[in-house]
Amino acid sequence: MMHILxxxxxxxxxxxxxxxxxxxxxxxxxGLPRIxxxxxxxxxxxxxxxxxxxxxxxxxxxxSLDLGRCVxxxxxVEACPEGALAFTGxxxxxxNTREALVxxxxxxxxxxxxxxxxxKRVLGRSLKLRVVSAGGCNGCExxxxxxxxxxxxxxxxxxxxxASPRHADGLLVTGPVTRNxxxxxxxxxxxxxxxxxxxxVGACAIQxxxxxxxxxxxxxxxxxxxxxxYIPGCPPHPLTIxxxxxxxxxxLNEPQ
Amino acid sequence: MTxxxxxxxxxxxxxxxxxxxxxxxxxxxxxxxAAVHEGDRLACLCADAQLRLFAVLADDAGKTxxxxxxQLDQPRYPALTPACPQAHLFERELAEQYGIVPEGHPxxxxxxxxxxxxxxxSQPQPLPGVMDFxxxxxxxxxEVAVGPVHAGVIEPGHFRFQCHGETVFHLEIALGYQHRxxxxxxxxxxxxxxxxxxxxxxxxxxxxxxxxxxxxxxxLAGVKVSTRADRVRGVALELERAANHVGDxxxxxxxxxxxxxxxxxxRLRGDWLNLSAEVCGSRLGRNWLRPGGLxxxxxHALAERLLPRLEKAWVETQDALELxxxxxxAMIRFEVAGHLTPVQAREIGLVGVPARACGxxxxxxxxxxxxxxxxxxxxxxxxxxxxxxxxxxxxxRELSESHRYLAAALKDLGHTPCxxxxxxxxxxxxxxxxxxxxxxxxxxxxxxxxTDGGGRFARYKIVDPSFHNWFxxxxxxxxxxxxxxxLCNKSFNLSxxxxxx
Numbered sequence: 001m002m003h004i005l006x007x008x009x010x011x012x013x014x015x016x017x018x019x020x021x022x023x024x025x026x027x028x029x030x031g032l033p034r035i036x037x038x039x040x041x042x043x044x045x046x047x048x049x050x051x052x053x054x055x056x057x058x059x060x061x062x063x064s065l066d067l068g069r070c071v072x073x074x075x076x077v078e079a080c081p082e083g084a085l086a087f088t089g090x091x092x093x094x095x096n097t098r099e100a101l102v103x104x105x106x107x108x109x110x111x112x113x114x115x116x117x118x119x120k121r122v123l124g125r126s127l128k129l130r131v132v133s134a135g136g137c138n139g140c141e142x143x144x145x146x147x148x149x150x151x152x153x154x155x156x157x158x159x160x161x162x163a164s165p166r167h168a169d170g171l172l173v174t175g176p177v178t179r180n181x182x183x184x185x186x187x188x189x190x191x192x193x194x195x196x197x198x199x200x201v202g203a204c205a206i207q208x209x210x211x212x213x214x215x216x217x218x219x220x221x222x223x224x225x226x227x228x229x230y231i232p233g234c235p236p237h238p239l240t241i242x243x244x245x246x247x248x249x250x251x252l253n254e255p256q
Numbered sequence: 257m258t259x260x261x262x263x264x265x266x267x268x269x270x271x272x273x274x275x276x277x278x279x280x281x282x283x284x285x286x287x288x289x290a291a292v293h294e295g296d297r298l299a300c301l302c303a304d305a306q307l308r309l310f311a312v313l314a315d316d317a318g319k320t321x322x323x324x325x326x327q328l329d330q331p332r333y334p335a336l337t338p339a340c341p342q343a344h345l346f347e348r349e350l351a352e353q354y355g356i357v358p359e360g361h362p363x364x365x366x367x368x369x370x371x372x373x374x375x376x377x378s379q380p381q382p383l384p385g386v387m388d389f390x391x392x393x394x395x396x397x398x399e400v401a402v403g404p405v406h407a408g409v410i411e412p413g414h415f416r417f418q419c420h421g422e423t424v425f426h427l428e429i430a431l432g433y434q435h436r437x438x439x440x441x442x443x444x445x446x447x448x449x450x451x452x453x454x455x456x457x458x459x460x461x462x463x464x465x466x467x468x469x470x471x472x473x474x475x476l477a478g479v480k481v482s483t484r485a486d487r488v489r490g491v492a493l494e495l496e497r498a499a500n501h502v503g504d505x506x507x508x509x510x511x512x513x514x515x516x517x518x519x520x521x522x523r524l525r526g527d528w529l530n531l532s533a534e535v536c537g538s539r540l541g542r543n544w545l546r547p548g549g550l551x552x553x554x555x556h557a558l559a560e561r562l563l564p565r566l567e568k569a570w571v572e573t574q575d576a577l578e579l580x581x582x583x584x585x586a587m588i589r590f591e592v593a594g595h596l597t598p599v600q601a602r603e604i605g606l607v608g609v610p611a612r613a614c615g616x617x618x619x620x621x622x623x624x625x626x627x628x629x630x631x632x633x634x635x636x637x638x639x640x641x642x643x644x645x646x647x648x649x650x651x652x653r654e655l656s657e658s659h660r661y662l663a664a665a666l667k668d669l670g671h672t673p674c675x676x677x678x679x680x681x682x683x684x685x686x687x688x689x690x691x692x693x694x695x696x697x698x699x700x701x702x703x704x705x706x707t708d709g710g711g712r713f714a715r716y717k718i719v720d721p722s723f724h725n726w727f728x729x730x731x732x733x734x735x736x737x738x739x740x741x742x743l744c745n746k747s748f749n750l751s752x753x754x755x756x757x
Contacts, residue, residue, distance in 0.1 A: 003578075003579055003582060004516045004579060007516060007520070007575050007576065007579050008516065010572075010575055011520055011572060011575065011576070014523050026530070026533040026534045026537055027534070027537075028533075028534070028535070028536060028537030028552065029533070029537045030537050030538075050448075052447075052448035052449040052452065053449065071449075071452050072538075072542070072543070073451075073452055073543060074543055074551065075448070130405075131408075131409045132405055132412075133409075133410065133411045133412055133434070133752075134412075135433070135434050135435075135436050135753075136411065136434070136459070136753065137456035137457070137458060137459030137460075137753045138411055138458065138459045138460045138751065138752070138753055139456065139459030139460065139462070139540050139542075140459075141409055141410070141411065141459075142459070142460055142539075142540065143539065143540075144409055145409040146522075146525075146526055148409070148522075149519075149522035149523050149525075149526065150519050150522060150523050151522070151523040151526055161408075161409055163407030163408065164407065165405075175434070175436075176436060178433065178434060178435055178436050179381065180368075180369055180370075180384035180432055180433045180434075180435055181384075181404070181412060181433050181434070183383075183384075184404045184405050184412060184433065188405050209456070210449055210452040210453050210455075210456050211436045211437065211438075211441070211453070213441075213449075214436055214437040214440075214441055215437070216370065216435055216436050216437040217436050217437075234452075234456075234542065235459070235540065237539070238526075
């Protein structure tokens, strides 16, 4: 017992002070992309050609990047001769709609907003989530799981992962939804009592990620269930996931 | 027929298919059986659409890899499994992927529940988890079915326990829910997405899989990676090992209700992962390696910043784990659960931590050294009891070795200048075979690339250590209490997606 107490004293109190303070993110962290269309040479499509998942499109205002398709590889940034594309350190990537994930960089990125008044009244103070891995590589699962450790201490925000869908207010889904998981995912959703929400975490869960062209998967959770929150990344940083969850519950009061 | 009929290859070195004469089917079988009889391990057995069969045999004690191939003229051959149990899942895979019937296979069931890759269009999509499970009959025998969706943040799989009261007679594991077509996606490659698919073959083992993939490309393109890049890749691999071992030891503590170590390790795992993130921006080491070298180098200033953080993480990890080893109530639970014998381990071709926990000396870094491990050897850690305690103990000692490697590498890397960004690789050699083995944190990660006449992948085979080891978990459960399943399961901590691909 003495040893345990001594260890506890040595290890110290290590829960992050977030959201009062932002934890340090690594210098090479890839967050919200910055796109400077003014730098793009006429008719240059090098970034779009380099992208392995066709996440880059071109409109009248220049290139746009679909964070729902993006697997956060460096191909576009490296392909650009003008340095018009870069990933910034901004971790706040979650959105309410699939369309909002397409960013032109110039626009304000439409970050996720809180649930409607009635859902917020029911779920706002206690959100229980059933996590379903539907073909994920265990990358997103690792960073979803880590929120439960004492460093992040998800419970202090009233959010908890639960063992049964019957105890849950919603699903947090990772993976592209493989054909072999479709039925299990649908059954799990059906077992959650209403009102309920669905959260898609990671590039796979949003659009299929690195497997978006494979017929063994269905192209993300949206193909099977209505999605209330999209959290992009491959995998998303735990801070990006937590940011998304707190936005959905209206617990982050910061100017956008 | 002896194993001398097999062709010797080096880890990561290409071999022209012309130099690998196809054996007659009977000779191919005899050579594999003879090699296994002489102590080799069947590291890989796979087919391709032309009904060619390839086998990779590892002689770990003799530090030699051998390959063989044969050409089937019809989609059937006499199964190896009855004489060589470690072939059982490979042969089930052959049947499922290419409709090749291993005649006499005693347990020919689906592996990943997909239609055959050749000529399967007209067949119905198989339903996952629907097969004839092994059943024990008896008045008081009952069956417990768990999954695919489990009670935690964990990947899906279906488990059937045949129980008598608390005692488990048999556990059968049905996987395939995570099957997303990794091997087929790589065919015809390398494609622009191939690197990302290799990274996500098992997302918690990104570095081992992507390193194996890069080494195959480098071998086939005839490109040599610099000593420095290899050293940095070693840092990536050992950080991955350390983070996962810390996480596993914490989770094992949690499964026996010893919360101090569970809580500390849950947080400490993040400290190890964050060291990787400092170098490449990703906690899981994504975008760190690339064919020909590195995407992100580890410069002097960064190495200097990482070193004190490494030491702090190591000191705190030791503190957390010494509590565990000193807790008699936790130790007794570890010692009585999940026992495997060395004979069982050898018969089923167990690899990695669970094999070393049975006293079997087998570690790719030591036996078939790659990258930095020729010059910077790590000690292969063994335990002998084959139970949960041994598997935990091996992880603990390996952590210490990883820390030793990391501390030395971070000190040395400060003294050499960074490499320039590697150039795109030249084309791959045509009609060649290249096999690359990496010791990931779970065990041996094997990638086998076979190119066609145009230097594209005619077949790309991935064998995650979990593919060998899931059956080990099933055996370890026999005679145990079903309530010890979470503990035994965690002591293996196998990958679902690495198996399902």
